[in-house]
Amino acid sequence: MNYDILVDARGLSCPLPIVRTKQELNKAPSGKIIKVIATDKGSIKDFQGFANLDKNIELLKQETEKDENGQEVYIHYILKK
């Protein structure tokens, strides 16, 4: 999936993945897609909760993948409306 801005939140735990994403969302013009990569499994539900709260964003997709080191990563695509 294409994206405009990457937030690398690997190694960060709650609340930092959301906080970093919020900072990028504040800067981004509308229509841009932010890709967040996180290693915290809790981020899956956290981003769902965040998207339910903030009416100016849409959670487009969530994926679980293995990164180059074989570690499980959780990827979130967020559209700034």
Added chain:
Amino acid sequence: MVNMISPKEMYEKILKDEKTIIIDLRSPEKFNTQRIEGKENLSVFNIYYAEMLNTGEIDKDMLDYIKNNFSNKFSKEQEIYTVCDVGETAKIFAKNLVESGYKAYCIEGGMKNWYRFYDYRPVVESPEISIYQISRVSRGDLSWVIISEGQATIIDPLRHVDEYINFVKEKNAEIKFVLDTHIHADHISGGSEISRRLNVPYYFHPYDGIHPVDVLFGKVQYNYLKDGDVFKLGKADIKVIHAPGHTLGQVVFLVNDKYLFTGDSIFIQSVARPDLGGKGDTWAPIHAETLYKLITTLPDSTLILPAHFSKPIEANEKGLYVEELGKLKVTNEALAYLLQKGKDEFVKYLLSSLPHFPKEYVEIKRVNIELIEVDEQRAEELETGKNICALSQVYA
């Protein structure tokens, strides 16, 4: 420097019913699934931390939020406890509350730690017999340890078996056998695991060795219990009474003619639901018969020790979820109804009081008789939330 409070200290405050405020910073979805519950004087507020984020500088955003929203809601004299998923967000928030002049404490390890927390307390300690209540507070699950002359048994152990093994070791006793009052639907039993680890027999009634929905024999290794069996444990006599209704193989254990471990039959405020085997209409009359027999034949001085509670309000002043049968005949809504209206009316009452049936409960029974195996992560998912084994009134 952030003030911390452990789950154990938090639970003591809840039991004492001191005026307490908890601010839960998780998303409303998580908050609505499960939260810390207390008695009358505990107020739990849900303020989702993401709602405070504005500039994205978390400390600044939290300080602004507190400044704009707290002064007319909370007093600076009142102690405020903060909680989140694993503890970090709550720590940051507590720090900012303190900076804003509030008395704030962070609950250590967040809800993750709270879910895992086990509470221990004695029911009776004497040379003849000692009984301990071991409770997984967040789930409302109760299990019991009986020790007599250095010999121990565990009734309805939960799946974190080290809690029991270590506890009994500290009491210088040895676990001789493990008992389940029935095959549980709401949580994964530790019975089979303790049996394997310590090479001691694990007992439950064979009717529960068959999955009620799948109608398949479980693969779990166990020994049969039957009505009238008596186990000797030091100076304790443990008598088995078949008490079908919640499950067909449900039993209760009468110890030294005084202590009745009721599993999922009689609870403190209510009784167990009869429908978790998927056959509520058929099992409800059996359940009514069992309950009627128990409460009309056993002496009023019998002490009831159940497998669940619904809310901390059911605890007595010692934090124990126990009560004498005579008192329960008056205070327990379901038992009072049964005595007043009789068995036929009670069956209707049972069937009209059924709460939501969590779909996980069918799978948990499969795990408990080892038709399937699950890993730690799935086990945690299956055990999300509080038990829903009682009738619905007490949850209202």
